[in-house]
Amino acid sequence: MPGDVRSFGRIVCVDEPSPDLLHPLLASRWSPTVFDPSKQVSPAEVESLLEAARWAPSAGNSQPWAFIVTRRGEPDHDRLVRHLAASSGAWAPSAGVLIGNLSHRLVEDTDWEYSEFASYDLGQAVAHMNFQAQALGLFVRQFRAFDREAITAEFDVPQHWEVTTMSAIGHVPAHASNPRTSNVPEKQRIRRPPASLQWPHTAATDAR
Ligand SMILES: Cc1cc2nc3c(=O)[nH]c(=O)nc-3n(C[C@H](O)[C@H](O)[C@H](O)COP(=O)(O)O)c2cc1C
Numbered sequence: 001m002p003g004d005v006r007s008f009g010r011i012v013c014v015d016e017p018s019p020d021l022l023h024p025l026l027a028s029r030w031s032p033t034v035f036d037p038s039k040q041v042s043p044a045e046v047e048s049l050l051e052a053a054r055w056a057p058s059a060g061n062s063q064p065w066a067f068i069v070t071r072r073g074e075p076d077h078d079r080l081v082r083h084l085a086a087s088s089g090a091w092a093p094s095a096g097v098l099i100g101n102l103s104h105r106l107v108e109d110t111d112w113e114y115s116e117f118a119s120y121d122l123g124q125a126v127a128h129m130n131f132q133a134q135a136l137g138l139f140v141r142q143f144r145a146f147d148r149e150a151i152t153a154e155f156d157v158p159q160h161w162e163v164t165t166m167s168a169i170g171h172v173p174a175h176a177s178n179p180r181t182s183n184v185p186e187k188q189r190i191r192r193p194p195a196s197l198q199w200p201h202t203a204a205t206d207a208r
Helices: 043-054 075-081 118-135 148-154
Strands: 005-007 011-013 065-071 097-104 139-143 161-170
Touching: 043 065, 043 097, 043 118, 065 075, 065 118, 075 097, 075 148, 097 118, 118 139, 118 161, 148 161
Parallel strands: none
Antiparallel strands: 005 011, 065 097, 097 161, 139 161
16 A cells, blocks of 8 residues: 555554566565475575575675575574574574675674675675575575574684674475565565655655
8 A cells, every 4th residue: 555654652664565667576575474394495596596696796805704504404593593692593493594694894803894884795695695585486585583602602703703694595385475475574674765765854754
């Protein structure tokens, strides 16, 4: 329902991504909390996901990212699942692939910043991976609900790297094939109105 505006303490839009304005890959992207535990993600698909991240742009071509990549059924998958929070532990283990997204924060053996854009660049690499996943018919939910220190220790991540986020990537079952039939809370799909993205804000935004 484009343009249907409700208030949740601020002006928000309860609508759909516009297929008239967006590429189908962008319009159809959403983050499921239900994955199909009967479906695998193949090694070739994983290779394709990593290739998408590899070719993402980054500040000064610094490429400040690395990924702990685990497929369901592999020993390393269990080592990641062990450190999920209760919330993500309810759905992330069912995804065909679980990935730890690491950013290079500091220069080795110093407290100097490796790149002031490390998080920004990692996010962009993960975004590229997300859209490659979409192109392969897979879905992605990124999340922070895990024990960062425990995964850092489990995988001997050096202190100048950070396990910033994780991604659960896989197929969704037919009954949960879109956000409305899935169990994603409506609140998680609400977007700010288009005018609020432009600076300076318009009158509509100032009414907040
Ligand atoms: C950096 C980051 C951290 C997130 N952390 C969590 C999380 O811990 N748990 C969760 O269920 N979803 C998490 N999400 C998913 C967001 O809630 C979701 O992307 C947002 O509600 C928008 O929904 P959409 O992706 O379907 O458009 C995270 C997303 C990002 C990008």
